[in-house]
Amino acid sequence: MACFLVPAAEAVITTIAAKAIESKEKNPETAEVPFNGTGLETVEKIPFSQKLGWLNKLLWGGCALLAFEHVWHGEIVPYFPFLTGAMNPADAAGMLHEMSTVGVTMSVLVTIVWLGMLAVSSSMEKRVLKTQPAELRRNKG
Amino acid sequence: MTLLTTVFAAIICTIIWYKTAPKSDMEIGILCWIYWGASLMWLADAIFEYAKIQAEYFTPAPADMLNDLYLGLSVVAFGMIIWLVILLVKDPKGVVKAALFKKKN
Structure with missing residues (x-):
């Protein structure tokens, strides 16, 4: 009936939060990592506002199609009243x-998937930052 | 059927995105987010539907299935329209700009 309004409300909140966080974020952490076997390249750690943007896109995209x-x-x-x-x-x-049932479940499911993406991406980032000194040493040697 | 159609659209878009990454100018990532977001939401809807009608959920009437497929394809088309509008507004390749403004020599 109007289940998509719950994720839509969440999308409004997360969009505002992403904008607020983005304005407060400082320069992102950088690291030098081997890329496609063509030596080291400097990469930036993905800022949290951008990661929150993933949730925004999932929520807004889903809501648009559900509204349709x-x-x-x-x-x-x-x-x-529309x-x-x-x-x-x-x-x-x-x-x-x-x-309160389907709508909330939709929001929770999308958020859980996003949290899973956050966990995977942060573990990948940690792995890259951990191996960085060794890679640099190997390159210099 | 709507869920299945959207999931297939999401999978195909993700494969295309991965194949063309990281130097893609087509913003395929937007389509991935749209279809995955909708797929997750319809999955939640399907869970509730399954809880209500149990195994009957997997044996829909042919007419319902056809109507749901029609809706699924329409939803996929609607997602593509959203993507197209974003692509043309962002214009990462500068094609729209080039078409609208001629360079003065």
Whole structure:
């Protein structure tokens, strides 16, 4: 009915948070890593605002397509209150129930996947930064 | 069927993104985010649907399946339109700019 409104609300919050974090971020950490076997290249550690951007893109992208699906099923209409579920109290209860179950699960699932991506990327970054001195030594030697 | 269509679109876009990375000017990554985001959300929806109707979820009526496929393909097309608009606005290759403005010699 309007389950996508929950991830949409999360997307609004994370977009604002990403902008706020981006403005406060200093110069990103850099490292020299071997790239495609063509010697060392200087790379920047991905700032957190950019990582938060991944979540934003997942949420906004998903919400856009889900909104389209809701239009397809006639659940979003071009007149007030724009959601057929919000037209009378009985339907509104159903809509709120769906938002609190399916909508919240959608948000949680997307966030869990994003947290998984964060864990993988930070472990890769740590591995690169850990091996950096050894690589540099090998290059100099 | 809508979930399946979107997942396939997401997989294909991710393969294309990986093949053309890191020097891709086509912003394929945007399509990946859009389709993966929608796939995850429809997966959550599917979990609830499965909890409600159990095994019946996997044996939809042919008419429902066809309608869902139609919706899935429309959703994929809608995602591509969003990507196309972002691509033309960002214009990473400068093609739109070159078409709109002629250089004065």
